[in-house]
Amino acid sequence: MFTAINNLFTAAATLFSACNRGAAAIDHCARWAEQEAYDFEARAQIERTARIEQLRNELKPLPVISS
DSSP: EEEEEEHHHHHHHHHHHHHHHHHHHHHHHHHHHHHHHHHHHHHHHHHHHHHHHHHHHHHHHHHHOOO
């Protein structure tokens, strides 16, 4: 009887340990994805700024038409 109870607690502890490791892995993946999103946003902002500057330089030589 005591062996069965001991095995039950061992199985429960193993299950909780596995769930804890799984949760830690999911948390790690979420942090990685969040950092990737921040990096993507920063890279996109730099590219947008460069594209706007390029367009402004292209538009400078154009004459202004007034009516």
